[in-house]
Amino acid sequence: MxxxxxxxxxxxxxxxxxxxxxxxxxxxxxxxxxxxxxxxxxxxxxxxxxxxxxxxxxYFYQRLDREGRQxxxxxxxxxxxxxxxxxxxxxxxxxxxxxxxxxxxxxxxxxxxxxxxxxxxxxxxxxxxxxxxxxxxxxxxxxxxxxxxxxxxxxxxxxxxxxxxxxxxxxxxxxxxxxxxxxxxxxxxxxxxxxxxxxxxxxxxxxxxxxxxxxxxxxxxxxxxxxxxxxxxxxxxxxxxxxxxxxxxxxxxxxxxxxxxxxxxxxxxxxxxxxxxxxxxxxxxxxxxxxxxVHAVAWAAPAFQSLYDRHLPDWRYDQLSLRYAISIPGTDIWAAHRETKLALVDEVNRETNAGFDRDVLTIGFARRATAYKRGMLVFHDVERLQRLGKQVGPIQFVFAGKAHPQDQEGKEMIRRIHAMRGQLSVAYLANYDMTLARLLCAGVDVWLNTPLPPMEASGTSGMKAAMNGVPSLSVLDGWWVEGHIEGVTGWSIGEKVEACGSPPEEMQACHAAALYDKLEQQVLPLFYKDRDRFIEIMTHTIAINGAFFNTQRxxxxxxxxxxxxxxxxxxxx
The missing domain is CATH 3.40.50.2000 (Glycogen Phosphorylase B;)
Structure with missing residues (x-):
């Protein structure tokens, strides 16, 4: 100081x-x-x-009708x-x-x-x-x-x-x-x-x-x-x-x-x-x-604040001490995560009647609804997603974000995501703000980020998730270029961007395929069949990304x- x-x-x-x-x-x-x-x-x-x-x-208060129209x-x-x-x-x-x-x-x-x-x-x-x-x-x-x-x-x-x-x-x-x-x-x-x-x-x-x-x-x-x-x-x-x-x-x-x-x-x-x-x-x-x-204390959920207070007593004054999260027992990290996830699932069900299951892998995506953020990328091949859900493990998606009042393309993207409820387990929460962000970033199991590179200047939502041990599954753009260690702090989507081609439509298909491969081969098997390894990644997310990507530093x-x-x-x- x-x-x-x-x-x-x-x-x-x-x-x-x-x-x-x-x-x-x-x-x-x-x-x-x-x-x-x-x-x-x-x-x-x-x-x-x-x-x-x-x-x-x-800015504005956002309302979504039954069809997802903002x-x-x-x-x-x-x-x-x-x-x-x-x-x-x-x-x-x-x-x-x-x-x-x-x-x-x-x-x-x-x-x-x-x-x-x-x-x-x-x-x-x-x-x-x-x-x-x-x-x-x-x-x-x-x-x-x-x-x-x-x-x-x-x-x-x-x-x-x-x-x-x-x-x-x-x-x-x-x-x-x-x-x-x-x-x-x-x-x-x-x-x-x-x-x-x-x-x-x-x-x-x-x-x-x-x-x-x-x-x-x-x-x-x-x-x-x-x-x-x-x-x-x-x-x-x-x-x-x-x-x-x-x-x-x-x-x-x-x-x-x-x-x-x-x-x-x-x-x-x-x-x-x-x-x-x-x-x-x-x-x-x-x-x-x-x-x-991000401000570590502001974005760590109450359960994680208590966890850090017990194991890392200096963390509020010295965020670099989050490096020592590596010594926190995995059972304690999972217990804190479980508490935050239950709060999120209950809120999703109360607000949307989506019928979310507390034991299902929950993926979060919340940011401004605009074209380059590519909120629909994960739905590029709905049939493959459905097969993954049946053959490897079920997935539920929670979205949030506002489209600028004059951004008709962004509004249409919200409506299309909302319409996915008939084919997959999807919820879209209205009026994304700091309160909802704290609930989402802490409560999901994986944070998804799919911008069209190189249009992501930095992004901070994944950093907020990291403060709560939530690993990212993200395109290598913005801050994730620095925060990504494959299989340690999370997973990348399309490691070799140049292999995807430069036209947006080619990159769209390439990134979607890479996203599904990571879900099928890494994320879902770890979550459902190797929980200890999944918790180890959560621990590294805190110790490596939480300790560095904070506004104190x-x-x-x-x-x-x-x-x-x-x-x-x-x-x-």
Missing amino acids: IRPGRTALVAYFSMEIGLNPLMPTYAGGLGVLAGDTIRSAADLGVPMVGVTLLHRRG SEEPVAWTISDFAEPLEPRVTVEIEGRRVQVRAWRHVVTGMSGHPVPVYLLDTDLQENSPWDRTITDSLYGGDAHYRLCQEMVLGFGGFALLQALGHDHIYRYHLNEGHAALLVLAMIEAAIGAEPRNGEVPPEVIEKVREHCVFTTHTPVPAGHDQFPADLAHRVLGTRRCELAQACQHQGALNMTLLALRGSRFVNGVAMRHGEVSHSLYPGYPIHSITNG MVGQYLRNAYRLVDQAVNGA
Whole structure:
């Protein structure tokens, strides 16, 4: 743990932060990772503040009808139950209008009592026009115009509010994904003042801003990076600001990733492979890798927390001590797993009437419902799955995940998975959130992950499962490239990706066949006929993956490599 001074030294900017299951301030993996980062920063005593948007209407509440068709509705929550409003107001100029912004404060307290305040920006103020009052309402809602206005509030409003709240000695600004890139522009504007400069930014100003900024990119494909048409950027930001960001325009659009890259002294991807892919997308910039993790205490189920407390008394403060899980008796690990599995099976049966059996191998798949995640891959050959169930051992599948309201392909995938109930033992749980994720990741026997490579930047759901001894069966992409040891921490799907061919349809069939082979030859026989060996894999999953893929290790790497904060904090800088 570092010894922080009185002043926050790191400001962590993220469009979404998963702070509490009852606060709809996150949509999925990016927000949950941000929340786990904040929690570990609090545990480690890092002098940090978080900055995000309030999201009064949340991402959305998901409902599924009898046919598996998704519908969305705003999330209803009482903000004052979780955060307190603060007095300072700042003004952000958007489309030539002066939009008032205030903050609500939610405090995350670490194990030693260290607080990390998170400021949730809000434009729902009487001084603003009816439309401006809605800017911070919906996470990833609306069109490009709405999104750019939100990013103005996050970048310019967040920077101004930190100043107004007395956080004027920030040592590092951490941009978590390109949504926060306008922070760079706000810092440039503050450095050069109001004097016209014909759109040119002095090199010394750029260097000054770069010295204070760190950028983490989470997207491995060009289409995933925020880009806004030049005419929209001029309309929302104004001509002068667009001129200041002129070097960050690409193919007639303002590219937020380029803005963040240009304005940051340290840039990283979120897994080893993702760092390599990101460097190939932006070869002119040095891009490092800091592999994601999860907050171990937050994601270990109560039964596993008790197990670790008995056998590994330091694990809450030192997640590396999970390495010693190798010494925990297998019977104790299985007993804890059995407890978590019973809780999940009971919930599945209560919510879906699926008739799940507590003794049947249960495979979990839960993530954003979108095409590249390939939720239907496991059903590529239903007849073969049915034969496996009869000849080797029965399988039951539990799915969860939301499709973006405008993602019709993702919605259709949910409906098709839901329709599999007539042929296989399948359940789809609605409204996937942090609470359901804790139940799923701990309660299944095997965690399935089938993204189309190389589109998985990292992924963290399998890490959450590992905290509970649940091995992964996954395509070698994202974090699994680092966490996979065949037959030790789980199993791979299609070890030699190049042998599958590059067209998606060829890779689909190849990966499906590899998936069925692993189920038939490894997973099912071990689960039903060699339980001791299966438990041994569970043990290694905790000792190898749980001990490394956690945010305590990850935040430590940010402190040393990105923030270079340890010496400064210890010396009182």
